[in-house]
Amino acid sequence: MEPSELRRAVEAGWVTASEVGLQVNDVVVIHNSDRVALRLVPCDVLARVAPSGHLADSEFEVQVAHHLADVDAPVAELDPRAGPRVHVRDAFAISLWTYYEPVGSEIAPADYADALMRHHAALRQIDLDAPHFTDRVAVALREVNNREQSPELPDSDRELLSDTLSGLSAAISIDKAGDQLLHGEPHPGNLLNTRKGPLFVDLATCCRGPIEFDLAHAPEEVGRHYAGADHDLIQRCRALNWAMFSAWRWRRNDQMPDRNHWRAEGLNQVRAALDRCGLG
Template sequence: MSSKEFDRPALTARAVAAAVSVASTYGIRVNDPHVLADAYSVRVHLKPAPIVARIATLTPIVRSPIESWLARELSVAEFLAAKGAPVVPPSDLLPPVPHHFDGLAMTFWRYFEPVSDALPAPATVGRMQAELHAVLRDYPGDLPPLPALSDIPRGIDRLNQLGNMLPESDLTLLQTTYDRLLAQLSNPVGLWQPLHGDAHALNLIPTAKGLLWNDFEDTCTGSIAWDLINLDGEGIAAYPNAPDLATLEPYRQMRKLHAIVWVYAMLPELPDWRESAKALLDDLRGAEAVNAIDLLLSSNSPPLVPPC
């Protein structure tokens, strides 16, 4: 899909129409579909029904088959809801499975009206992560490793196929950074267990029932460090026996690399994000240059300038 042939408003309209069509097959009346979010997927409140449809529009570019990601998300959310965890559950008005229409895959969720625009306090997020992890440890299903470990290689493959998004030096930088960080993550920090995968304050919805976890598409298995990297010091302090900030650093770096590769791989479809992607890549270039200098200075290699 090239940027010339990509029409984002048309894709959004197609996604909304597909969700309304699927809902109608289950007798659900939709008079006023309202788009809540439109980035890598489209989220639409199927008003007046208490349902949010999440239609995978761009995520299948990197995540294929997308149905496996959506099915895991539904399974984990159903499990957590059954355990009484504070989560947005799948809608009970349609079967809790990935649905298909007009070439698009989608899932349906119970709608909760947000009661505030304020983000929860970092300590609240840290405490809720600990509580969520305690319930997730009993999840019986199979989960893949961290999403970055599949998204980054697939994203780099797409950049290589596109051919004109980045110079060869930057493609090499992305690959070598990934290889370096992968080696650092080979000995996991802390408990290896099921994770939310993208646990941060923006994925907590403030509702009349309290804060509810949302968006489990990245659910995975791995070190708790992966879920903790979105917390600041106050949030980490609220998580019992959390690793220290220095220990979390390789996970933070992998997450930043994940964002860079993901955004660049999507630039043909999201060209407005080019400046943000460039800023992220500039930061990576600077960080890797510092890493290279530190490695050189700490090695036993001969000095760069011969002694006089």
């Protein structure tokens, strides 16, 4: 968010928490992009603040967290003092979560795989209306194929991303027998190392698909510790994920820091992933 919008987001998070009875003396910005994560002290709450245009996503994330709280999933929990709801203030959607002090050590691949297996097992126990991963691919494909939405994307790269998104999405989704609820983006940035063990965050990306779609977001070593995973399918999903990542970076209004670097890096990763699949 731009500085003026960030100031308003901080104020919205502060006031919302105070109104539900939480003590807030200071706010620390943990993450700032199109949405922000704020640590509120001394109540130790994490406020996730998004523009109200993301209200549906915020409500969906709270719904996922509320369902998973009953099945012992390794996920960050909503703050019990605030309740499972999304607050709307000053054109922002605000949800209040438990803040977890990070533990310094890196999560070992075997522990990462174990957390993901337990998360998948928990997701199989809940009933939730979630989109299929191909719905997300279709959104990315529309961005790529719409020159007004991605005006700076060179034609050759546009063709690469379009072919990769459409071709791999169709190939991966042919057999839906093994599909289940997934985290959607369980990359290292969405897995916290806490005193309670590894916990997944950013649950708004929950979708349906093969478990390999999730494994493709994790470091490659993690898949080797996940029993029963199809490693060829992981590689194809990895190429698809990099193509989606690249599609978002070329959007006209993308706000990711260091966007130009990630535009180039994303395309390089797509080509490398396709080569590993034998599809280069």
